[in-house]
Amino acid sequence: MAGWGRIYVVEALCRLVDGHPDVRPWPLRRAVDEDFLNGYFAGKVAQAAGPHQALAGSVADAEAVDHTGRLLHVLTCCQGMGTTLARYAHAEDVLAAHLRHLGHLGPSPGRYYIAALLARSLGEHGDQGSIAPVHRWWTYRNGYLALLGREDWCETARNALAAGDQRIVWLAEAASDPELRAFHTSVPSGEE
Template identity: 60%
Template sequence: MHEVITGPSVDDEVVDHTGRLLLVLTYSQGMGMTLAHYPHAEAVLTAHLHHLERLEPSSSRYSTAAWLADSLGKHGDTGSIGPAERWRSHRERYLALLDREDWCQVAREALAAQEPGILRLAETASGRRLRAFADRPPSGDGD
């Protein structure tokens, strides 16, 4: 993964797939290699962010970036990500991306269209803290 994503010219599908693989690594405690033990983790996260920042937003990219930001924080699976401080700069960059108006607009449109992935995200406490969903009333369902 690191050899492909760190290249200067990366296909959009590779960027999207890398995001999904990074999510698996953040939730894979006890099921294989975790992000904390992946030797190229920082390079892959940095490259993934670099490519996401140049791409058009989509609801799936928004969702992936939001779940990554959440999992890299203090509430992430510490067995998979290790100390949250290690990932702070990456988490902050994902959050900055999610705060961009073009990304917020895509998320709001997906929410209005009731896309399941965005609905699930918006129903979580982490999702409600995102600017795209800040005015959404809590559902009462919890996390």
């Protein structure tokens, strides 16, 4: 299911979560599929799936962590479509838990990509449409940048770039931001 039809299906599943706990794993792990229409239902998924509960412990499954990253990114850029990150009641808890779990799980090209998107989205302008001061997100932005700056994360990004991973290629081409250290090499002083 894709496009507009997916919106209706996801919203229907979100309404079923409370009465049917066996439904909860799907929105927690698979609802967001990187289509721009995800903005219409991301807030409903965040409420129904409860990533703030699923990621609260010291252990969470990688699939839920990865999906939560995609969900958080959609919430940062769905102004005019649905609930934004600034209006999501558990935003800060989920951002903190997501960062913690990413640190434990380690890098992958997909995790690098989402962490970079989140760092960018939580940066200078904050989350689109946010009525909160931009600095509300800086702690989390800095946390994502710290992960992205770790050598193992940089190496993962460089390897994915060399392999032609289109997400990473796009990041590298758009990386005028020196904070994405994986794509910037500095020339030692005195050399040219």
